[in-house]
Amino acid sequence: MAKLLIDGKQYEAEAGQNLLHVCLSLGLNLPYFCWHPALGSVGACRQCAVKQYRDENDKQGRLVMSCMTPVTEGMVITLEDPDSKEFRATIIESLMTNHPHDCPICDEGGECHLQDMTVMTGHNYRGYRFKKRTFNNQYLGPFINHEMNRCITCYRCVRFYHDYAGGGDLAAFASKNHVYFGRHEDGALESEFSGNLVEVCPTGVFTDKTLKEHYTRKWDLQTAPSVCVHCAQGCNTIPGERYGEIRRILNRYHGEVNGYFLCDRGRFGYSFVNAATRIREPRLRRAKEGALESVTKQALLAELGAAFKDREKVIGIGSPRASLEGNFALKTLVGDSRFFAGVADKEAKLVSLALEILQDGPARSASLKDVERCDAVLVLGEDLTNTSPRLALSLRQLVRNAPLGLAAKAGIPDWHDLAAREIIQDEKGPCFIATAAATRLDDIAAETYHAAPEDLARLGFAVAHALDPEAPRVADLSPDAAALAARIAEALRSAKRPLVVSGTSLGSEAVLEAAANVAWALSKEGQGADLSLVVPECNSLGLALLAEGGIGRALEAVKKGEADTLVILENDLYRRAPKKAVDELLDTAKRVIVVDHTEHATTAKAAALLPAGTFAESDGTLVSNEGRMQRFFQVFVPKGEIQESWRWLRELMLAAGFGERVAGWNSLTDVHHAMLEAQADLAAVTAAAPDPSFRVTGLKIPRQPHRYSGRTAMNAHINIHEQKPPEDPDSPLTFSMEGFLGRAPSPLVTRFWAPGWNSVQALTRFQEEVAGPLRGGDPGVRLIEPAPDARKSYHSHIPAAHQPSDGELLLVPLHQIFGSEALSALSPAIEQRTAKAALALSAEDSKRLAVADGDEVEVTICGLPRRLPARVVASLPKGVAGAPVGLPDLPSVVSLPERVRANKAVVR
Amino acid sequence: MSADPLKKPLTRNIDPTREPFDLKQYEAAGGYQAVAKVLKMDPKEVTETVKNSGLRGRGGAGFNTGLKWSFVPMGPDAPRPKYLICNADEMEPGTMKDRVLLEGDPHSLIEGMICAAYAIQAEKAFIFLRWGYTLSEKRLRKALAEAYEGGWLGKNIKGSGYSLDLIPHISAGRYICGEETALINALEGKRANPRTKPPFPQVSGLFGKPTIVNNVETFCNIPPILTNGVEWYKSLGLTEDAGTKLYGASGKVKRPGVWELPMGTPIREILEGHAGGMREGLRFKGLLPGGASTDFLVEEHLDLPMDYASIQKAGSRLGTGTMIVLDDQTCVVGMVLNLTQFFAQESCGWCTPCRDGLAHAVKLLQAIKRGEGRMEDLNKLDQLCRFMGPGNTFCALAPGAAEPIQSALKYFRADFERLIPKQPMAQAV
Secondary structure, three states: EEEEOOOOEEEOOOOOOOOHHHHOOOOOOOOOOOOOOOEEEEEOOOEEEEEEEEOOOOOOOEEHHHHHHHHOOOEEEEOOOOHHHHHHHHHHHHHHHOOOHHHHHOOOOOOOHHHHHHHHHHHOOOOOOOOOOOOOOOOOOOOEEOHHHHOOOOOHHHHHHHHOOOOOOOOOEOOOHHHHOOOOOOOOOOOOOHHHHHOOOOOOOOOEEEHHHHOOOOOHHHEEEEEOOOOOOOOOEEEEEEEOOEEEEEEEEEEOOOOOOOHHHHHHHHHHHHOOOOOOOOOOEOOOOEEEOOHHHHHHHHHHHHHOOOOHEEEEEEEOOOOHEEEEHHHHHHHHHHHHOOOOOHHHHHHHHHHHHHHHHOOOOOHHHHHHOOOEEEEEEEOHHHHOHHHHHHHHHHHHHHHHHHHHHHOOOOHHHHHHHHHHHHOOOOEEEEOHHHHHHHHHHEEEOOOOOHHHHHHHHHHHHHOOOOOOOOOOHHHHHHHEEEEEHHHHHHHEEEEEEEEEEOOOHHHHHHHHHHHHHHHHHHHOOEEEOOOOOOHHHHHHHOOOOOOHHHHHOOOOOOEEEOOOEOOOOOHHHHHHEEEEEHHOOOOEEEEOEOOOOOOOOOOOOEEOOOHHHEEEEEOOOOOEEEEEEEOOOOOOEEEEOOOHHHHHHHHHOOOOOOOOOOOOHHHHHHHHHHHHHHHHHHOOOOOOOEEOOOEEEEEEOOOOOOOOOOOOOOOOOOOOOOOOOOEEOOOOOOOOOOOOOOHOOOOOOEEEOOOHHHHHHHHHOOOOOOOOOOOOOEEEOOOOOOOOOOOOOOOOOOOOOOOOEEEEEOOOOOOOOOOOHHHHHHHHHOOOOOOOEOHHHHHHOOOOOOEEEEEOOOEEEEEEEEOOOOOOOOOEEEEOOOOOOOOOOOOOOOEEEEOOOOOO | OOOOOOOOOOOOOOOOOOOOHHHHHHHHHHHHHOHHHHHHHHHHHHHHHHHOOOOOOOEEEOOEHHHHHHHHOOOOOOOOOOOEEEEEOOOOOOHHHHHHHHHHOOOHHHHHHHHHHHHHHOEEEEEEOOOOOHHHHHHHHHHHHHHHOOOOOOOOHOOOOEEEEEEEEEEEHHHHHHHHHHHHHHHHHOOOOOOOOOOOOOOHHHHHEEEEEHHHHHHHHHHHHHHHHHHHHHHOOOOOOOOOOEEEEEEEOOOOEEEEEEEOOHHHHHHHHHHHOEEEOOOOEEEEEEEEEEEEEOOOHOOOOOOHHHHOOOOOOOOOEEEEEEEEOOOOHHHHHHHHHHHHHHHHOHHHHHHHHHHHHHHHHHHHHOOOOOHHHHHHHHHHHHHOOOOOOOOHHHHHHHHEEEEEHHHHHHHHHOOOOOOOOOOOO
16 A cells, blocks of 8 residues: 555555556546546546646646556645646547537437546637548447547547457557547447447447437436346346336446446347337136237236136246246245246256356356456356357456466556557467357467367366366377367466356256366365356356256146146246147146246247236346346336236235235245245345345435436326326335435445436446445345365266267257347347357268258257258367257257257258 | 768768669678677677767667667566567658668668667567668668678578577558657557557567667667777767767758768758758748757757757757758748648547647648638647647657747747738638
């Protein structure tokens, strides 16, 4: 720590940290543009100039750029002297010479960092009387709108997109006051993280194109803290609503999870909330062959209550995309033995295995921030960019850690981004990626290995054995793989903090077990290991805590006649199990009741439909793949009969006459108390966020900003009397502008705003330190902590090597960031970026089948004959083929890998 | 006819009326003897010699060359490879001294670079050449081929165990590439934006490795220093600065040109003696002593010696030592506008004061030149010059660009005011 004097006041700060970071952490108002807490300092905009004095007697001083100046003991600084103030105002004046005065029609208006900084410096009189320079804008795809005239040339966009996220198609072109940030030609931005440009850009050059379609100013958006539902990482988000529609998603900083950035699936996948396919009122099919008709809630409950008398005959099928509370309510309804996870048995088993590895083993489940603290990594079996994109972005930061050590040796701190990058150049820390086919992350890998799942597992087992001879040996390993395993083992062993990443996406237990062995072997070595296991969905781990068997077990029960009624929670079973099995299950059951928010193949077969709230219309809790329990809060009150799934299930129980246990469930807290009683391992649910009784100085936290407009008018076409805001029994938030206007506790932060800071950059006012944890601690509770002394015996079931058999292909699942996840795929913007289904073939196999790229191939997948265009993927090993999973244009591709035969289709 | 090598060491072999010396001729004139000598020396001794000679960088900044080399990490633990770069991207308006050396005696440059590379134990050297210097390129490539052929470059030079590759790189033609760190970025294939200092290139330069960048003229000084000794070199200068200097004069003088003269030759001797004074009918008004990015000097400064300290004391910089002379018939505003347009055009666009400040200055100067200026524009120009001052910008381009503007406003403000209409212009609707 160093003592420093800023405008006559003594402060303490970390010596060597840059002065801008320190000033912002101290809560001082110092304007800046090119600096970004995640991107570091480059000294380009010169906005953060302050005056530094040699000592207290120096009256002259000199201007320094605070972002480029390390804090030293005894430093004397002023932000307030006329020279530095004039300089900062002149910077704004210069930036404004070309910036259009189009704030009223600019999407950034009201949350623009440039506006805030302009006000902060006091520049308000325009001296420049000449023409401004103008640019042509580009089409950048369905996510991002481009308006280059507004550019103030801070270089943040390319520094994020290219330097931080590894994107290759956004660059700075030309020079002088004509620098152009764009693509070499019009076209969709290729990076999976392009949406962050919206928040990284300090003004309105890159804005959210999906927001533009139903534009609303920040101050008119009702917002609540939420958690992304489109993969298992549990990124924190801030959805914004107006007039019953979600308008956009912003990142909600979380020091340990998503930090400053989201992936494009998480940011732009929200439109399903607003879709025409929403179920907004109860529906009932009165006759077996009849149509589903809308009915009142009372009629529905009366009808179902009567049919529900025999609880013993009811089976509940939960969902990995529904909240813990919803799943728990269903489990309560049907009883423990008749509640099943709404996934294939195989997936249920895989997720349970992942949970077991994390719970019982000595390796620590890594948060994303932990990943960014590691310095070597083995990725076993996961195409992270597609299965867990935000984790892929963290790996890009991980590989910088080892070379940053070199920079530190040369005296360059890690915040000094330009200098660090110059000395690091293309150096990367050890990263090994072993997957079925090439991934979009391979460019950061020291070595890659492309093989069938069995062989990936064998490689992992071999690495573990190389680390610890007590781990089982792999017989008949190829010399190449053995040598690679030795190199990986050496790199992981030499690392300060090694990481192992794996997951369930290849459908292979052996891959997971091999990864566990590597992590455990490293733990035995003493330095420990971090382990990150990717599971399929936002609450896969949560569901695994509640249920064991999957859909197969449910089918058995129905077939045996043990049950005749199915209650399916937020789930399209056709995405989970082969069509034949699901058909059989739904057709055999006498009555199928579905609680969900969106129509799909399963709802089409339901006898009764209960309209559930989406993440935006309910409160609930999810367990991320880190094992972090996180609360999401209702953003708005939906129209119609939509309510939380747990409320529907409670009302069903009451109507059926066995609701004595749930009669007292009046709020989310009541459900939590029931959970706590039922299952000790879920006890943390009450600690994930403050309960509904929480108040700050007697006040709730408003969801609407204090500048929210139209409150008295927006419903005037229905009733000219201003309506009372809806009650919210489930949280300490209100659907109102009124309440506590200060800084709420971290799990309850509804938006980042502070006086003078209207843009997302207000975030620094909510952090304990810039880029550090949120004040009061980052939200959520980690359920899984390692057992350091755990002596788990190594997994020893090592599969035989993959043998390409004559004419047969091993078809492995290929995931797509855009399209493979059901809900986000319903967003038109995501749909535009979804690649068409194709059968990926290795070069050898395409030659054997005599097909070229684009030729049609006939293949039977998961029991259904398909005709698909071939896509030759050079990185696929011989005898291994890939099919995309979950795509809307290729439904019912589930439970891969499987062996298939393919042949060239006869041209019809 | 060549000059006395002890009086004019830089131009000793140069005769513009013929082709430059080939390897044989160069060797016959005592060429590469410095390399032969150096290869037997301890590298640190070479650096020490150059440091003691008082040689200061001839690119404009005037930093002690040997001192610069001494910052390069040496010994077995030093990062490898190390690089040496010759900055031959001579693009300062009014400056053409390096061209004389490149075209006139390319072997001298190569020899100087080999000595320097040996001193810092560099494995690879580059000559970063201005794209427009096509004759230089031709002659340089020929000389390089001869030097490789003759065993002065490549593996195991003359059996010494020391190896060096020297690669010519033709620049794409940006003024900013004359800034050594922007040059390094350009050489790496990146945008020619300057880098932040520290770290200095001596520690983290080309591809993140220790790198020395020196100017053509600086390198050409090395062989004579090593051959003739430190004391001889120091004795060449007329004032405290050592050696000779290529001085130049352009503008409406009788004989524009470049001359090798002792360091510290008075301005008047260069202007009136070597350049022959002003053309008939014109009167001297001012001069930019060291290229376009230096402050104007006027009549009262003419008896100053052209050395680093004297010119700095007068409020300007020696820079490249090639003066641009302004006469009484040329429009000052036009001249300053022309220069400012050049600098605004050549801004890399990285930092705000340079990128937007220079463009603003151009608009103001254009308005004044068109007769649409306002009196407050002059204050704005003053303010912009302060705004773009040293320390406020990322590199030295904008502070340099501000120098002719601020000094013109200081010495010739009346010329600006004369162009500004007394009555405010009717506002355009």
